[in-house]
Amino acid sequence: MKVLAKELNVSIATVSKALNDSYEISEQMKSRVREAALRLNYTLNPYASSLRNKKSKTIAVILPEITDSFFSLAINGIQSIAEKKGYHVLIYLSHEKFANEIAIVSECTSGRVDGVLISIASETTNPDHLLKLQEENIPIVFFDREFEGLDIASVTTNDFESGYLAASHLIAIGCEKPIFLSISSSLGICTKRAEGFKVALQEMNFEFKYDPIFICNGNELEQYNQVQNLLTGIHRPDGIVASVEKLIKIIYTISYEIRLSIPTELKVLIFSTLDYAPILNPPLSTISQPAFEIGKTAADLLFKRIEKKDYNISDNKIVIPSVLVKRGSSS
Amino acid sequence: MKVLAKELNVSIATVSKALNDSYEISEQMKSRVREAALRLNYTLNPYASSLRNKKSKTIAVILPEITDSFFSLAINGIQSIAEKKGYHVLIYLSHEKFANEIAIVSECTSGRVDGVLISIASETTNPDHLLKLQEENIPIVFFDREFEGLDIASVTTNDFESGYLAASHLIAIGCEKPIFLSISSSLGICTKRAEGFKVALQEMNFEFKYDPIFICNGNELEQYNQVQNLLTGIHRPDGIVASVEKLIKIIYTISYEIRLSIPTELKVLIFSTLDYAPILNPPLSTISQPAFEIGKTAADLLFKRIEKKDYNISDNKIVIPSVLVKRGSSS
Incomplete structure (x- = not known):
């Protein structure tokens, strides 16, 4: 601005006010200042500009x-x-x-x-x-x-309906011990999906011999250990609906390690938009969110x-x- | 600032200068202004602050x-x-x-x-x-x-050396028609990886009956068509090193569609940090960048x-x- 002021032989305040479109400055002076600013390649500081706008x-x-x-x-x-x-x-x-x-x-x-x-x-x-x-x-x-x-x-997205649809699909393909695997008991997307899952089972007169909602939380290693306990425990499910994409790798890796065959012994369906779902071993069924x-x-x-x-x-x-x-x- | 000025019974200019730590204002006045600003929950506009700093x-x-x-x-x-x-x-x-x-x-x-x-x-x-x-x-x-x-x-990362290593690996496992699949002839990471690949083949006295660098460009569909032509053409490779992760899905999908068995008929090695590489069908060999x-x-x-x-x-x-x-x- 100093250079501009010197060039035009006016005060720095005048240049500043002109550039800020102040009512105190005549239109003629404003256009003189703008023309000189353009000529001298003067760029307004964007923060000054943000402040003004x-x-x-x-x-x-x-x-x-x-x-x-x-x-x-x-x-x-x-x-x-x-x-x-x-x-x-x-x-x-x-x-x-x-x-x-x-x-x-x-x-x-x-x-x-x-x-x-x-x-x-x-x-x-x-x-x-x-x-x-x-x-x-x-x-x-x-x-x-x-x-x-x-x-x-x-x-x-329609989380409740999707959870309902997921449970219906597992039952339709013959699951007798389906489980909903969640990462949170407070996060809305998880609780709604779990609720839809549970309501579908109730409507089909499913007998609840165990809690069909299993929550694994903490960091990845902790989640891994909890899912491993689930899949090797006495209430081992024959079908899993998992609430989030990060559970894919955990479920697949554990099933490889304990030689649990997907889909023969365990059906898997996961809420995910993963591009790689069709080329996983086996190809992964998904509830794909838009x-x-x-x-x-x-x-x-x-x-x-x-x-x-x-x-x-x-x-x-x-x-x-x-x-x-x-x-x-x-x- | 008006409220602050009124509260302290000083001019707005004084408040402004005090908040901006001007040398024109006494330390005593600065601390009075700061204390009032704090008390009245006055927040500095961050753009004004950025302008100053x-x-x-x-x-x-x-x-x-x-x-x-x-x-x-x-x-x-x-x-x-x-x-x-x-x-x-x-x-x-x-x-x-x-x-x-x-x-x-x-x-x-x-x-x-x-x-x-x-x-x-x-x-x-x-x-x-x-x-x-x-x-x-x-x-x-x-x-x-x-x-x-x-x-x-x-x-x-060491792109040239990694390209060299990739070619050596394909030759070591018996490939006779290896190819480097790239997405650009100007992007440094691609040309260096390709160059390392080519130099390794030269040092092993590989006979070049075709160009071992194949470039597919354009959008995903265009890349898909070019890779499909490569894998169904007369110079069908028996080993591919692919330069970027997005080629994984294209190569796997085409090999499923044309029933080309990985790794029996086509060995695949891809530059990628994909977390899902071990659970793909088949598990994917990678050059993993840090x-x-x-x-x-x-x-x-x-x-x-x-x-x-x-x-x-x-x-x-x-x-x-x-x-x-x-x-x-x-x-």
Whole structure:
């Protein structure tokens, strides 16, 4: 700005005000300054620019893991919209920890981002951090995993119905001891899928000789040990519906190690969008969530609100259905 | 700030200067203002703060795809460092397009980020956009894929040696018509791996009756058609080393469809960090790159330069070796 001021023989304050389109400066002076700025290759500092526009032109995406194919596809869906709108996407990973999520959300306040897309961590048990964000008037849209009972927009899939469908499929192919393998007793996507699974069994007058919902939690090694205990214990199931993609490797690896044949001795069906499902040994049956569509729709909704401050999106609870794809692991 | 000024009975300018730690304001007044700001829950606008510190506290990570397991692991490595430093990570995807990469890099100028980690797109043929960034004094570190011959730091793996090792392995298990399947004739990681592959064959006095480097390019469907032509044509190879992970699904799917048995009729070895390699049908032999380590080391290097402006990192060309993991697909 100093160079510009010298070039035009005016004060730095005048240059600054002209570039900031101040009413104190005449249109003639503004165009002189702009012309000189262009000529001298002067670029506005984007933070100064953000300060003026009160827009960061950035949205935050908060999610648990990037190694899950669902989330990489959802990010692609979100970016397909953000790119069109000329927005930056800040990607944050909570690694399923509640404390990380709180820290991340608190960084999204005070103008750093114009909106937040969030898929909550499996350990999140309290929504206060989200309510605080909402109070600051930063729009939020849940995608895939929502915190239930809040006045916040969400784009999810039909988890209850999919759990119901999964149980029906296992029973139809002859399972007598089906189990739902979950990673959380509080995460909505897991509890809804488990609930649908249980209701289907009840409606089919299934006799419950054991709890059909098995929860394995902790880190990967701990989950591995719990699933190993399940598959070598007295209540060994003959069919598993697993709630998340990361359980694929654990179930397959253990079944190889203890020589338990899939699908002869154990039918397997997993909630997953994994591209490699058809080339696994055996090919994996999946409940495939519309990951790209969920990301795209959630971003669409968020931008409606960003672009029109008084547009209320909070009563939007969009559900996009999942699809059962039968393959060798459940035949 | 108005509320603060009124509360303290001073001018807005005084409040602003005090919050900005101006030399014009006494220490006593500064602490009065700070105390009131704290009491009234006043938060500094982060953009105003960035403007003052001239630090965005953000680094950009530019990469081709998020669906490749290498890049999700590398991002985890980068984030493990950025989190410790209290930095935000902006993730940008080029989708292998040169034009996208140019647009992204130009957005990284003018103070938006403090540094850039980049893995270049397969279509990138000219480094001008990177040189321009360097001229603006924004530090850059290449990870995995670099543009050759520039004075820019890089963290890569030993691609030439790995290509050499891959060819030696195929010959050792009896292949007579091995081929290197690549996705680019310009991307350094591909050409170096291919070169190592070719040199190994030459040193073993291999008779070249055909070109051992086969390049398939374009979108996924186009690549699929080219690989199908290769595997059904007169120069059908009996061993393939594939340069990137996305070729796994194409090669396996085609071999199922045309009933070509892996490994009996076709040995397969792929550059990949895929977690699912051991549970594929058949289990996939891989050249596994140290993805997490590469990301972590590149971020470490970038922060050395960000934290100490006159620290020269550009002659750092760090190489972390890959590992050959033999499994059923090459037995």
